[in-house]
Amino acid sequence: MKLGIHLGNNGASASAESLPLLAARAEELGFDSVWTSDHVVIPSSIAGEQPAGRPGVYDPADLENYWEAFSVLAFVAGMTTRVQLGVTVIVVPQREPLLFAKQWATLDQLSGGRTILGVGVGWNREEFESLGAGDKFDRRGAATDEAIRLWRTVWQTEGDVSFSGDVYRFNPIRFLPKPARPGGPPIWVGGSARPSIRRAAQYGDNWHPIRASIDDLKVGRAQLDEQLARFGRKPEDVTVSMTVTAFPPGQGTNGSSRDYVLAGDPVASAEKLRRYAEAGVDHLVVNCARGTPVSEMLAAYEFVAKEVRPRVDAS
Amino acid sequence: MKIGIHLGNNGASATAESIATLAARAEELGFDSVWVSDHIAIPTRIESQYPYGPPGSFTPEHTQNFWEAFAVLAFVAGMTKRVELGTSVIVLPQRPPLLIAKQWATLDQLSGGRAILGVGAGWMREEFEALGFSHTFDPRGKATDEAINLFRAAWTTDGPIEAHGEVYDVNPVLMWPKPARPGGLPIWIGGHGKRSIRRAAELGDGWQPLRIGVEELSELIRYLREQLNRYRRSQDAVTISLGVTALPPGNGSGGATQEWELAGDPDESAEKLKRYAAAGAEHFVVNCPRGTSMAGMIEAYESVAREVRPRLDGS
Numbered sequence: 001m002k003l004g005i006h007l008g009n010n011g012a013s014a015s016a017e018s019l020p021l022l023a024a025r026a027e028e029l030g031f032d033s034v035w036t037s038d039h040v041v042i043p044s045s046i047a048g049e050q051p052a053g054r055p056g057v058y059d060p061a062d063l064e065n066y067w068e069a070f071s072v073l074a075f076v077a078g079m080t081t082r083v084q085l086g087v088t089v090i091v092v093p094q095r096e097p098l099l100f101a102k103q104w105a106t107l108d109q110l111s112g113g114r115t116i117l118g119v120g121v122g123w124n125r126e127e128f129e130s131l132g133a134g135d136k137f138d139r140r141g142a143a144t145d146e147a148i149r150l151w152r153t154v155w156q157t158e159g160d161v162s163f164s165g166d167v168y169r170f171n172p173i174r175f176l177p178k179p180a181r182p183g184g185p186p187i188w189v190g191g192s193a194r195p196s197i198r199r200a201a202q203y204g205d206n207w208h209p210i211r212a213s214i215d216d217l218k219v220g221r222a223q224l225d226e227q228l229a230r231f232g233r234k235p236e237d238v239t240v241s242m243t244v245t246a247f248p249p250g251q252g253t254n255g256s257s258r259d260y261v262l263a264g265d266p267v268a269s270a271e272k273l274r275r276y277a278e279a280g281v282d283h284l285v286v287n288c289a290r291g292t293p294v295s296e297m298l299a300a301y302e303f304v305a306k307e308v309r310p311r312v313d314a315s
Numbered sequence: 316m317k318i319g320i321h322l323g324n325n326g327a328s329a330t331a332e333s334i335a336t337l338a339a340r341a342e343e344l345g346f347d348s349v350w351v352s353d354h355i356a357i358p359t360r361i362e363s364q365y366p367y368g369p370p371g372s373f374t375p376e377h378t379q380n381f382w383e384a385f386a387v388l389a390f391v392a393g394m395t396k397r398v399e400l401g402t403s404v405i406v407l408p409q410r411p412p413l414l415i416a417k418q419w420a421t422l423d424q425l426s427g428g429r430a431i432l433g434v435g436a437g438w439m440r441e442e443f444e445a446l447g448f449s450h451t452f453d454p455r456g457k458a459t460d461e462a463i464n465l466f467r468a469a470w471t472t473d474g475p476i477e478a479h480g481e482v483y484d485v486n487p488v489l490m491w492p493k494p495a496r497p498g499g500l501p502i503w504i505g506g507h508g509k510r511s512i513r514r515a516a517e518l519g520d521g522w523q524p525l526r527i528g529v530e531e532l533s534e535l536i537r538y539l540r541e542q543l544n545r546y547r548r549s550q551d552a553v554t555i556s557l558g559v560t561a562l563p564p565g566n567g568s569g570g571a572t573q574e575w576e577l578a579g580d581p582d583e584s585a586e587k588l589k590r591y592a593a594a595g596a597e598h599f600v601v602n603c604p605r606g607t608s609m610a611g612m613i614e615a616y617e618s619v620a621r622e623v624r625p626r627l628d629g630s
Binding site: 014015016019020040041042043044045060064065066067068070071072074075076077078079080095096098099102103104105106107109110111112126127129130131132133160168170171172173174175176177180 | 335409424
């Protein structure tokens with residue numbers, strides 16, 4: 001199983017020191033990948049409630065210091081040589097798909113084929129509106145499906161290429177460079193809801209739920225296999241990844257009964273990772289609770305690299 | 316006087332190797348800055364008139380391999396320590412302005428304040444259409460002005476920002492991080508039309524014309540000075556840069572070169588740059604003709620660094 005770490009590109013602790021420091025440590029500690037998350041603008045207030053799975057009152061102060069996901073990965077690509085570079089997840093319909101396809105193809109080339117493109121449909125209407133994508137919000141699922149098809153079309157078509165969908169269309173263009181890897185980088189579909197599982201089965205290379213229990217993951221995997229059959233694909237066509245949260249030594253023990261919390265006892269944490277691996281997870285992204293200071297993020301990631309991982313690999 | 320080099324992010328010679336090699340050589344050779352240009356999707360049929368070369372000189376065959384400008388600069392930021400990182404130029408109205416504001420603030424922070432955002436209003440209707448920005452093509456001058464004002468608001472306002480212009484409508488949003496430099500990063504206006512010069516005088520920190528003779532430059536600088544007075548800005552508020560072309564050894568050394576072409580005799584090339592400097596140019600951006608091989612580009616830039624530049628600094 002591969003293990004990656006989240007660079008913490010949002011919250012009070014994100015800084016020009018923290019991001020390069022964590023990326024450099026990821027390479028030194030032998031992690032397989034580094035990750036960012038995506039918001040572009042933070043509306044001062046929102047009309048609706050946050051979606052399920054995001055409990056609590058909307059507080060822009062939690063989110064406002066959000067370093068742009070793509071910029072951070074491109075910078076980190078320039079200062080690293082080995083780690084994969086992923087986003088968990090990009091809000092697809094609030095970016096213009098051709099511009100995004102070109103930015104991502106360029107990054108995949110410059111990084112020597114190290115990118116992983118995690119995708120989501122988004123939830124914040126006001127953010128879409130501020131970015132000039134308000135018209136995509138109510139059809140964000142369809143727009144996401146179409147954007148993925150559009151990306152792959154321009155990444156795979158030599159010579160003139162055009163696209164004609166319900167949401168996006170363009171006349172013939174030329175699109176180079178292609179991504180470093182033929183066909184394009186792997187696309188990981190984020191989210192635990194049924195539409196996300198369907199999207200992963202139809203278009204994804206990987207299904208990427210966030211903080212699911214092992215039991216929930218098994219249920220999701222079964223749904224994924226059903227959907228894969230529907231689209232004529234095989235179970236091995238779509239792998240499964242997950243995000244878990246790690247705490248530095250001495251913290252987080254009151255939440256440590258949850259499967260996706262790594263805290264305190266390294267033996268128990270290693271056992272959790274083994275069970276996720278048995279349930280089919282082949283890549284785990286480890287993050288820290290929002291607002292964790294950089295020194296504590298480093299301690300948490302070192303705990304995973306030095307105490308937990310050897311116990312998983314040894315079993 | 317500063318001198319930078321263009322990384323050649325378009326044309327047949329652009330590769331992952333060429334971009335990384337040229338960026339590293341720029342630092343080694345003591346250049347002050349590295350530059351990229353911007354196109355995203357190259358339409359197969361282009362009826363719009365290219366303003367920086369003879370009719371028919373901008374063809375899909377020559378320009379289709381266009382590496383995305385921002386991705387290249389962010390990657391190069393991660394692998395360099397010293398050089399400034401600029402665009403010559405980004406086509407503003409074919410990207411969402413708040414995404415640009417966030418990406419460039421992130422880049423400026425991560426690079427330690429090395430970013431220079433060169434902007435233009437664009438000229439290719441077909442590309443705007445392909446990218447989903449056909450509505451901003453006709454009002455592209457207005458859109459460019461509004462976007463620049465939006466950047467400055469996003470970069471300097473601690474609390475929520477909003478804008479209700481003719482082109483862009485933004486409800487209150489929070490934008491962090493701010494750029495590394497208080498007040499934001501420098502915005503350089505491209506183009507040598509009068510509209511561009513007025514925009515530079517009103518809203519710019521720099522002005523970057525491309526491939527014009529000394530006499531024309533002097534005349535346009537007089538116009539810039541008048542406009543600076545009109546907007547009650549100081550005469551040194553706008554840095555004047557100029558794009559010139561270095562021909563690789565063996566090309567164009569027959570003496571029939573243009574004023575903005577550096578070829579053959581280093582004394583003659585130094586003399587050309589001195590005349591431009593006397594007319595007011597402060598920062599030269601040296602490129603090579605589209606299609607020059609990587610080896611040819613390196614040779615041309617080495618000759619500027621080792622043969623031409625010492626003759627300027629000594630004078």
